[in-house]
Amino acid sequence: MDLETVMSELEALGKERLKKMYMSNGAHEPLFGVATGEMKPLFRKIKINQPLADQLYATGNYDAMYFAGIIADPNGMTVDDYNRWMDSAYFYMVSDFVVAVTLSEAIIGQEVSDAWIHSGEELRMSAGWNCYCWMLGNRPDSAFDEAKIANLLELAQSTIHDAPIRAKYAMNNFICTVAVSYTPLHEMAVRTAQAVGLVDVNRDKKKGGPLNAVERIRKSIDKGELGFKRKHVRC
Numbered sequence: 001m002d003l004e005t006v007m008s009e010l011e012a013l014g015k016e017r018l019k020k021m022y023m024s025n026g027a028h029e030p031l032f033g034v035a036t037g038e039m040k041p042l043f044r045k046i047k048i049n050q051p052l053a054d055q056l057y058a059t060g061n062y063d064a065m066y067f068a069g070i071i072a073d074p075n076g077m078t079v080d081d082y083n084r085w086m087d088s089a090y091f092y093m094v095s096d097f098v099v100a101v102t103l104s105e106a107i108i109g110q111e112v113s114d115a116w117i118h119s120g121e122e123l124r125m126s127a128g129w130n131c132y133c134w135m136l137g138n139r140p141d142s143a144f145d146e147a148k149i150a151n152l153l154e155l156a157q158s159t160i161h162d163a164p165i166r167a168k169y170a171m172n173n174f175i176c177t178v179a180v181s182y183t184p185l186h187e188m189a190v191r192t193a194q195a196v197g198l199v200d201v202n203r204d205k206k207k208g209g210p211l212n213a214v215e216r217i218r219k220s221i222d223k224g225e226l227g228f229k230r231k232h233v234r235c
Contacts, residue, residue, distance in 0.1 A: 001046055003055045010063050013038045022062060026091035031062035043070050050076040057085060062094070069098035070234060074106035082112050086124055092166045095123040096130045103127070104134035104233050110144075117152070122164035129156075129170035133177040134233045146184050153178060153185065153192045165201055172199050172211040179217045183227050193217055 011032050019033025046052065050073040057068035065088075077085075082103055089095040103109050109131055116128030132152065136144070156171040163171060175196065179189035193213035200210045220226070 001052070003052065003059075006042070006046070006052065006056060006067070007059070007061070007064060009042055010034055010039075010061075010067060014063070022093070025093060027062045027093065028090075030060065034063040034066075036066065039067050039070060042067070046071050048073050057088065060088065065094055066098055069102045072102045074102050074104075077102070077106065079108060079112055082106075082108075086116070086127060089123055089127070092123065092126055092169075095127040095166075096170065100127040100131040101134055101233055103131050104138065109135055117155075122166050125164065126166040126170040129167065129174045133170070133173050136177050137181045137228065138230050138233050140229075141182055141184055144182065149178060149182060149185055150188060153188055157192050157195055160196055160199055168199050168201050168211065172196075172213050175213045176216050176220070179213075180220045180225055181228050186226070190214075190217060
């Protein structure tokens with residue numbers, strides 16, 4: 001299946017309601033408004049296809065970029081490839097749910113995430129922290145160096161309140177994910193959440209208040225989610 005055919009199929013799946021919702025979250029034209037679940041039958045036809053994924057991503061069409069992440073070969077992409085994708089990730093739904101998700105299944109996931117976390121660039125920071133969340137929630141605890149994760153918790157605690165907005169969300173998510181999914185540092189993550197306290201993200205009051213990692217962790221534990229690992233990251 002070639003680029004033109006895939007774009008036509010994605011366009012046919014578009015819904016105006018979803019298009020408006022995506023745009024309210026930061027997406028801009030071109031986009032069709034395709035529900036992610038609607039992409040699964042198309043993925044079953046194409047499967048993994050990195051050359052086509054690169055073509056789709058390069059269109060700048062949000063739905064095509066999202067689908068590119070679904071059919072991408074995570075280990076078929078180099079550090080330069082991931083940086084190229086990040087260069088075109090113009091809002092968080094691409095950086096965090098396309099690029100970071102794809103990277104989370106790559107052998108170089110931690111290496112690239114480390115660089116992005118320390119980049120000082122909002123969306124790269126967001127993608128790096130979120131990639132760790134995806135990895136911690138999927139890979140066995142033994143895949144991570146405990147001292148390294150502890151250092152990241154300390155970094156989050158010391159910098160979260162002065163970080164860019166999307167990085168704040170991602171760092172808060174990281175603290176919660178370590179507490180729930182990385183059991184060796186559960187207690188440290190809980191203490192980190194308590195030390196951080198509420199995180200102001202300047203939300204519209206109608207949409208909710210500040211981020212509260214302590215409360216989120218408590219709810220996850222109450223649901224019996226301690227030690228949670230998902231079988232797959234990508235859909």
